[in-house]
Amino acid sequence: MVRKLSFSRHNQNRLFLLVIFCSFLYTAYLLAFSGFITSFKIELRHNFGSQLKKNDIFSSGKNHDLSYPLNASPKYKFLRDANLQASRHLPDALIIGVKKSGTRALLEFIKLHPNVQAPSSEMHFFDKNYARGIKWYRNRMPLTLEGQMTMEKTPSYFVTKRVPSRVKKMNPYVKLVVVVRDPVTRAVSDYTQSASKKPPALRKSFAELLYLNGTNVVNTRWGIVRIGLYARYLDAWLRFFPLDQFIFISGETLIVDPAAEMRRLQDFLGLKVIITEKHFYFNTTKGFPCLMKSETLATPHCLGKNKGRAHPKVDGSILDRLRQFYRPFNLRFYQMTGIDFGW
DSSP states (O other): OOOOOOOOHHHHHHHHHHHHHHHHHHHHHHHHHHHHHHHHHHHHHHHHHHHHHHSGGGSSSSOOBTTSOOOSOHHHHHHHHHTOBOEEOOOSEEEEEOTTSSHHHHHHHHTTSTTEEOOSSOOOTTTTSGGGOHHHHHHTSOEEOTTOEEEEEOGGGGGOTTHHHHHHHHOTTOEEEEEEOOHHHHHHHHHHHHHHTSOGGGOOOHHHHHBSTTSSSBOTTSHHHHTTOHHHHHHHHHTTSOGGGEEEEEHHHHHHOHHHHHHHHHHHTTOOOOOOGGGEEEETTTTEEEEOOOSSOSSOBOOOTTTTOOOOOOOHHHHHHHHHHHHHHHHHHHHHHTOOOOO
């Protein structure tokens, strides 16, 4: 004779409560595990970013997932088990200029942030390589994980006529970063770099290039002078993008107080402020800030030897003439941006 198994109402209630409790514990576990994965993604860039970039499978221009057995480390095993993926994305933000104003320094500084990935070289996609197509451009972007943003820097974008419309076609909501500097100082710096690439016998002085045929008339056909007409170029960009999609970084402030400008930039990009005063020290020999040893830098780091190059001595009257030439353009730029840079 088979005995039937039965539960009293009291036992049924107890079993029901036990099921509810176990379900609650399982849900809490899943939420905690999800948070751990998110934190781990941030940690991944600090510890393994350079290895990912150097690995052959990440240089082929194709998207790959991180479940590929990159090496035998326990963290990569975790990635395989979690099936996390990395992919290449078009830029969320562009440093579009201005040449010789501090764009390289700004890029190196913002790349300290764990949520920013950027190629080290200038892509020149929107000015010189546009015919290669948007797929070519995307394939040259770094791999990013969910929550990270992609950034690219090419200073000539700001002054190239066809670039604004092309950028808008890629992403009408892209964030645009413009680094500006006193146009007189910028012109001398640009001239210094240009002259260093020529043999001494072929170099012309700054004054010879600045003036037309020995007159006191500024040669506006000289590209080094034209780049400093910031208001003209910004006007072209504002035909395609609203002002609130731009941030204007002072090249002078970036030297004397890099943490302040980096705080503004992180806020503008919607990033948690991580890059602060502790990341910088001032190099008196070079005359600009360098990066302290940190989670991503094994040793203190300064920009290359071509940065901080000594400028040639230019007669004060020539610099005064150039300041006079730039003054109305500077005032217009202040009005457009709402910022008085004090040049």
